[in-house]
Amino acid sequence: MMKAWEWMLAGVLLSLGWDASAATERSAVLILGKAAGYQQVEYLPEGQVKVHFEYNDRGRGPVLDRTYTVNANGTVAASEGQGVDYLKASVQERYTVQGTSHTWKNAAEEGQRDLKGPAFYLSLHGVPEETVLLVRAALKAPGQRLTLLPSGEVQVQAIGTHTVQGTAGKRKVRLYAMTGIDLVPAYVWLDEDQRFFASGSSWNLLVREGFENTRDQLLTLQEAEEGRLAQARAKQLTTKLDRPLAITHARVFDPGTLAVEEDQTVLVEQGRITAVGPSAKLPVPKGARTLEAQGRFLMPGLWDMHAHINRGADGPLAIAAGITTVRDLANDEQALTSLITGIETGRDIGPRVIKAGFMDGRSPYSGPTKVFVDDEAEARAAIDHYAANGFEQIKVYSSTKPELVPVIARLAHAKGLRVSGxxxxxxxxxxxxxxxxxxxxxxxxxxxxxxxxxxxxxxxxxxxxxxxxxxxxxxxxxxxxxxxxxxxxxxxxxxxxxxxxxxxxxxxxxxxxxxxxxxxxxxxxxxxxxxxxxxxxxxxxxxxxxxxxxxxxxxxxxxxxxxxxxxxxxVAGTDNVSGLFLPRELELYVAAGIPPKEVLRIATLGNAEVMKRDKTFGRVLPGYTADLILIEGDPTLLMSDVRKVRHVVRGDRLYESAALFRSMGITP
Known part of the structure; x- marks a missing residue:
């Protein structure tokens, strides 16, 4: 006969969807499909969950141990964690709740909040399994909404159920979307018992051991949902310029001359600038759409020459910030091709993308790539592939053999490709x-x-x-x-x-x-x-x-x-979230003593010159591509004004910057 406490414990475990007979689970970290670490989860008596998580990314990567005590409603009564973060800084974190009082402490925070009703503390340095606990708790909350601590709110929605076949057998898995913890919905896959199955992207995926071969299937299904949301956003926030556009009464900056011309009208048709001249002299064509600049600052769209653009927020954020072209310096080729196709066909919002092919040598510290070159034959094959598939540059990485660099340069230059890295x-x-x-x-x-x-x-x-x-x-x-x-x-x-x-x-x-x-x-x-x-x-x-x-x-x-x-x-690049941090890069160039007008030239025409696009991009002249941004203020005087983008013309598409920012929960 079961004792009273045993019945109570069984009830808790069942309420959480756990099977006490399966006490330990392991999942593999895959960086571009290559094993790089793991998560191990142990389910212990009295609602405790013990997690170890680690991975190695070129000598970087977290090593974390966390213990959670879980309530019957799925919320966490206490958690404790220690280890090191991605850059190996020490991590010590603790959270407890007593009645309505929630307290937490980590290296950066020490807080307390009184709150009635269910809530969930998001660890500053959490582990993937914490997302599973969050989803379970939110699904039990009214409206599947749950207050987050220290602040915020999450809503969880089940998207769809699918069956996958792994080397360890067949599983029925469900995709859940979490809104409120990132700029766009975040996703996690759980199995029929609401256990962790997978989470991540084509770049970095954590998946249940024995099911690594389901990676592509899971990503295809997840990306379909992401694509559906992206298409809806593009439809709502893109104005297709199917007739001429006249931008009137603008102060126009041309990076080619570094001059600012007052009270100008710029005419755009079929994605190109057709005329530029004084507003008093240049008539607006009959039937044209008019954008009244009211003396605002008009200039070519910005470029980020060091991007790693991903599906989701990156594209809309870039456009919102006036970045109309990025150079992607390392990505999953299939994912990048899919993203570019979505943007160019209007099913997504984002900048133009210039592709650089990434390669590295084999070592314990190899970069995140599927393309490894350790001899001339491998280098030749990789460069031939990149040249045949629209890549314009080769980027080598830190584990490349030094003696192979001149070989790569010779082969790449013979194909007309630049070499960097x-x-x-x-x-x-x-x-x-x-x-x-x-x-x-x-x-x-x-x-x-x-x-x-x-x-x-x-x-x-x-x-x-x-x-x-x-x-x-x-x-x-x-x-x-x-x-x-x-x-x-x-x-x-x-x-x-x-x-x-x-x-x-x-x-x-x-x-x-x-x-x-x-x-x-x-x-x-x-x-x-x-x-x-x-x-x-x-x-x-x-x-x-x-x-x-x-x-x-x-x-x-x-x-x-x-x-x-x-x-x-x-050249101006961020290696970061372009739409948030390119302005800071430009401000630092001014801090370095470069005059603001020259900084703006670097970030537009100068970048276009490096990529041999300066005859069609980077100036406000007839015949040039109509990648234009309208700014409140004057960044030739105060570089921080480059953050005050109001409208963006990206060829034959018009965007309102504020609407794009708000769609991701960001104040314009």
Missing amino acids: HVPAFMTARQFIEAGADELQHINFLALNFLFDRVQDTRTPARFIAVGENAASLELGSPAVRDFVTLLRERNVVVDPTVSIFDDMFHNHPGHWNEGASTVLARVPPTWQRWLRSGAGGLPDVPKRPELYRDSFLRLVEFVGLLHRSGVRI
């Missing part, structure tokens, strides 16, 4: 350029050129830490630096500095966030605000030596200014 480990930036590279990604690799005696294996976060610890003492006026900069200029090497990512890396620490995050903090939803305020993304030693890391960051900014003044071409 990380400087491979055990190679200096000078050697990379002399081997034939046309471009360098990330300003830290330029600094590492002068730190080769301290760090040579740059496949791990050492490539960040060494720069943070030593860049402050780099003498930019030294003969060695001057000689290197001269080499860059004489070889017409392009630098893609992405200096804004070091704003995070060299400044953030628990409870302290950098100035760049402050510019978007109040605009984003509560979960994003919390993440930005947490100071996540900083290197582990920043709290110990914040002044040193700050000074190293400032030296990197100065290096960007030196490059520009020395005649080295730079």
Whole structure:
């Protein structure tokens, strides 16, 4: 006979959809389909859940242990976690609830909130299984809505049920959408017992062990739902320019001359600029749609030259921010092709995408790619494939053999492709350029050129830490630096500095966030605000030596200014969420001493010149593609005004920036 407490425990387990006979579950982390880590979940008596989660991404990646105590209604009564985050900073976190009092503490937060009714605390450094607990709890709540702690609300909706066949057998799985924890719905797959089955994207997927072969099927089904939402959003927020458009009474900035012309009218037809002239002299064609600028600032659309664009929020965010072209420097080829097709056919909203083919050598620290090259035959096959499939550039990565770089450069140049990338480990930036590279990604690799005696294996976060610890003492006026900069200029090497990512890396620490995050903090939803305020993304030693890391960051900014003044071409890219952080990249160029008008030229016509599109993109002239943005204010005087985009013309499509931002829960 079962005792009373045993009956009660059984009731709790059944209410949570658990089968006590299956006490342990493991799921595999797949980065572009390659095993990179795992999650292990143990179900213990008295409603406890014990989770271990870890993965390795080029020497980075979290290692987390969490324990949850779960109530009968699915909410969490207590949780505790420890380990390290993605950049190996220490994690200690605790949450408890007593009656209506919820308290939590982690490295960045210490809070308390009194709340009646069910609520769910989202860990600052949670594990995937926490999403399962959240879904279960929300499904039991009224309207499937649940208050989140510290703030926010989530709503969960079941999308559809499917049967998948894995090597471990057949399972019936259901897709759930969670609205309120990200800019667009987030998804998780659960099995018939409401156990974790899969979550993620084509880039990074966690899936139940024994069912790794269902990856493509799950992603296809999930992307169909994402595509349905994207198409509905595009239909609602895109104005198709099926007749001429007249933008009247605008202040027009042309990056080709750096001049701002007052009170201009720009005519657009079939996606191209047909006329530009004084509003008093240039008549508006009969039947044309009119956009009254009222003296606002009109300029070409911005470019982000270092993007990794994904399905969901990235495309609409870019357009909302006035970014009409991005260069994607590493992605899953199939997913990227599908996304581009959706955008170009009008089923999604997003910028034009220039594709770069990504490759790396095989090592324990290989980059996230399916394309590995360790000899000339593999390099030739990869380059031939990329050239035949619309890629315009080759990006090599840190595990590429140094002796293979000149071979890659020769093969790529023979196909008309540019060569860029990380400087491979055990190679200096000078050697990379002399081997034939046309471009360098990330300003830290330029600094590492002068730190080769301290760090040579740059496949791990050492490539960040060494720069943070030593860049402050780099003498930019030294003969060695001057000689290197001269080499860059004489070889017409392009630098893609992405200096804004070091704003995070060299400044953030628990409870302290950098100035760049402050510019978007109040605009984003509560979960994003919390993440930005947490100071996540900083290197582990920043709290110990914040002044040193700050000074190293400032030296990197100065290096960007030196490059520009020395005649080295730079391109503007973020390696981040384009629609939120490109303005910060441009502000840092101004901080480096580059005049605002020249910064705007870099971010438009200059980028187009590098990609050989300057005859059709990047200017406000008849015959040019009508990628245009209308701004409140004047970024030639105050670069922060570039955030105040009001309307975007992307060829034959017109968008209202505020409506796009609001569709993702962001204040314009």
